[in-house]
Structures are given as C-alpha cells and as structure tokens.
Amino acid sequence: MSREPTLRDVADWWGTAVSRVEPGVIELRGRPVQDLIGATSLPGVIWLMLRGEPPTPGQERLLEAALVSSVDHGPHAPSIAAARMAATCGIGLNSAVATGVNLLGDVHGGAGEQCVTLLREISDRAAGGADMDDAAAEVTTAWRARSKYLPGFGHRFHPRDPRRDPLIALVEQAVADGTVRGDHLRAALAVERLLAAGRDRPVPINIDGCTAVIYGELGFPPPLARGLFVLSRSVGILAHAWEETGQGRRNKGPMPPSVLPTHLGETP
Template sequence: MKNGLEDVIAAETQLSDVDGEAGRLIIRGVSLDQLVANSSYEGVAALLLDGLMERSVGEAQLRAWLAKARIRVFDHVRAADASLLALPPVDAMRALIARLPDGEDFDTVLNLLAAPAVFLPAVLRLQRSQKPIAPDASLPQAADILRMLTGKSPTREQSAALDAYLVTISDHGLNASTFASRVIASTQAGLTSSVLAALSALKGPLHGGAPGPVLDMLDAIGTAENAYTWLGEALDRGERLMGFGHRIYRVRDPRADALKGALKPLMASGQVNRARGELAEAVEAAALAILKARKPNRPLDVNVEFYTALLLEALGFPRKAFTGVFAIGRTVGWLAHAREQALDGRLIRPRSVYTGPLPAAA
C-alpha cells in the first residue's frame, strides 16, 4: 500500500501526460508550449473532447455554441440570494452550478463549460453590490469573462493572457480533482455531479487554493532587497515558500514558463505594475538560490502557482476568486476525464487495509 496512492496507476487515458522528471506536459499529443503558442481555450476544449461526445466539433463551432451556452446559464444568476452571496466565491459558484441538469449529453457539457465562466464574475460583482453583466455571444470565452468581470472591453493583451492561462491549466493528469471527477463518473451519476465533486476537491488548500498566498508572500517581502533575508527566515520557521515545489515535477513546472510568457505582453504594454513584476523576478531568483543551497538533494523549482497569482492579479481578479478562475479552465479536463471513464472504465472500487481492533474471541 502507498499512502496517498503515489505512483499507483489508477486509469489509462489519452488526454494528458505529466512527465515530472523531464518537466513536460502533453495534452492529446501536443506539448504545452505548442498549445499555448497556437491554440485558444476553445481549441483546447475541442481537442480534449474530441471523440468523447456524440458530436465532434471544431474550434469555431465550439466557440459559437459555448457563447450561446453562456447566455443560457446566465438565467441562473437570479438564484444568487443574500445567503448564497455570503459564501466564498468558489462556494457560491458551486451552488449555482448545482442547479444545472445532471446529464451526459453535449448540451450538458456546454452548459458546464459556460457556467463557471458566467457565475464567477456575476458572484464577484454581486458581492460588490454591482449588477451582473450578461454574456456577449460575439466574444470568445476569455474576453467575455473579463468583460463580465469589469464591465469594460478587455485589451488584446488581457484577453490573450487569460486565454493562455485557461489553456495552460485545462488538464494535468490524474490530480485530486480530476480523480474525483472520474470516481463520480464511474458510478454513472452524471456530468454535473462529476464537476461538483471535482470542484469540491479543488477548493482544498493542498490542491487549488495556493495562488493567493503567493501574493501575500510578495506583500510581506515588500522590496527586492528584502527577498533573500525574508525567504531565509521563512524557511527557518519551517514555512513553505508559496509558488515553489511540486509533488510531481522534479524540475521546473512547464506551466510556470507558459504563464510567465503570457505575462510579458502585459508588462511590456504597462498593464502590469512594473515594481510588482520586478519584485516577483527578484523573489523567484532569491528563492531558487536559497532552496538550492539549503536543500541540494531536493529539487524545488517554480510551480504554476507563482505566475498564476501575478497574472490573475494583473487581470483584476481578487485573491479570493483565484480557485474559481482555476475551475473555469480545468472544467474541460474534468469533463473529458469523466466521459473517458464513463465510456471505457469500470466502477472505481479500491480496497482498504483494516488496521482496527479485532473482535474478542468467544
């Protein structure tokens, strides 16, 4: 038995491969760097869902149908009452998703892809006592998310940055939330149930809740000159450095480089605070140096959380919403794995080893 099922093979999949030793992520036969450079969120969604639904669609068709789905699910925003809005954004978003029918057809998939993209901006605006903004069917998903969040048309660089983020986090092997999705799918409960289970796993701080604390760390460090000292003192206290290290990757997380690249146009155009960007680069350099010196036998490098935090902050998302934005991008991976499990898998039923007391002999 391996606690946490580490290295245990639990499924065969054609969707993604995470090579932690080489620092490589492949999605449906395409490397992450190629996907980010050449595809949109809708393109990756079409790639992941290809052959898993009763209908196969290309990128352009999926963009049109997904836009209609955003308009369709917007009606559910009316259910966001005061008690729901008192919840953290990811919990409020989950409650609204739970209103969707629990089917297995392509319309269910479209609704579930659209729902977090619509519900999260609406919840954030309602929590600020602002009116929700209805979707615009003429826009691709990334641009419409930003418009629904801010009420303004996003710049080309902003739309491209969010699109790159959604592509980057679309799928990542059999992580906790994806495994939860497959477990539920194996019972034939329905795709909405699979997404809700995955979202519930994602909100745990050991899975999808870490990007926000990266910004807390940067705030506490304050200046580039203070980075090395602050980080060293944090390690002396036994604290983890947010944004560094990964359970799978033994080298640099390839998603970190993809998101760092997505930030560059925002920085070049002045849409990211220059001092913030310079501080982040100084913290990255200092953290890598001190980790190498203190833990030479334990490879710890930048992970996806570090540049996720900077990118989402630059796009105007509050820290409390970061897990919800992650869910917007990862839902397509959850759905693809759920469909793959439903089509090709069996009911997931592992065994346990009993370590409790035995009954007394008669």
C-alpha cells in the same frame, strides 16, 4: 409594525449590475448578448462579467494563457481522480464535475490565491522603498514562520514545471508592451532567486505561482485567483469525467480491485 413587502422590495432584493434579463432582453454588464455572440471570446466574457468592462487585447491574451495553462494535470490531481470515480457511480455528469470541483480547497486549488497574497505583500513592501530582494526575503521569512509551505514555488511532480517558461515570457512581453506593470513578476522572480541560493537544485515558480503572477498583474483580488482556477480546471474535470463514463466501469475505486490497502490494525 413592519409593512408587507412590495414587488419593488422583492426586485431590489436581487438587484444586480452583472446582468439584466427581461422578456426579449439579455444583457451582460449592460451589453446585449447578441452583440457578444461571435464577437467576444470566452476569456473576454469572463473578464467582462468579473470586471464590468471589456479587457484590452493584451489583458485578454494574458487571462486566456492563464486559463489554458491550468486546465488539467491528469488523475494525479485529486479533483480529477474523484470526478472519474464519481462518474462510475450513476450520479450523472453534472454531479461528477461538482464532485471534482468541490475538492478544490486551500490545499488542492488554493495555492494560486495564497501566492497572489504573498506576491502582493512583497511588491507593496518594495513600493514603500525596500529593495525587491530584501522585501522577498523578509516576507518569505514571515510566511515560513507560519508554515513550511510556500505557495507558488516547487512542484512535487515536475523538477521544472513545463508551463513556467511560456507563462513568464508572456508576462515579460506584457510588461514590455505596457499592458501590466510587472510588480508581481519581479516579486516572484525575487522569491525564485532567493529559493535557489545555495542549492544544487533550484525551486522554480510552479503553475500556481505563474498564474498568481498573471492574476496579480491583471488586478484580480486573491479570492478571484482561486475562482478563475476553478473555472479552468473544470474543463479538465469535465473531460476526464466524460471519458470515464465511456469506459464501462462501475463503482470505480481509488485502486484496482486486485490491490488491497495495507491493514494497520491488529490481526486476531
């Protein structure tokens, strides 16, 4: 016969090392929030909450750069377009932001997570003794056998993503400083070389690939790469949703009212 649950059972049910909140006490990973306020940046707190300890200055700079780089990509991005439409439907700003965030899935928003996995497979194979270029060729061949899409490389909009060079330069500097090892960076550059071979137009690393390099170098598991992207893109989603609320539209659709979608059915 089962016993009645006690207060301790209930408290243990929600046991957590992330935070402690009691009357007069708020601690994040064991650190009083009043000691963090004004002394720790938002990227520093994000690291603390996810990893359980503060980042080094170099780690914090890399994380901040990745978060800044992914904030927005305009209404071309479905998540932002959806949030803007939702903001005109009377559902409130929080629901408009949630609408945009909920579109961040495997296809739109998941490439960073997938690319961390790809780069990890390559760097692990190279760590086992394989040449990095050979490892990149073998792993990308296996990925392409499953899907023609290779996450983290090429861009449907930018011939060369303007965020690539500054992010890669920051990682290269972090490698030189000893902040990170550089395995994921070398793997990404090996894939980039592979994709450029024999082509008039190369296929550079895109924003998903650059941030995957950073999150991989910083030791974040692949699923957290997507979670961190969601945090970053939420800022742009919020800004666009808020702007839309001030433009006076109601029930905004995906195209102007004067444009009618092509009818594909039979005409009587």
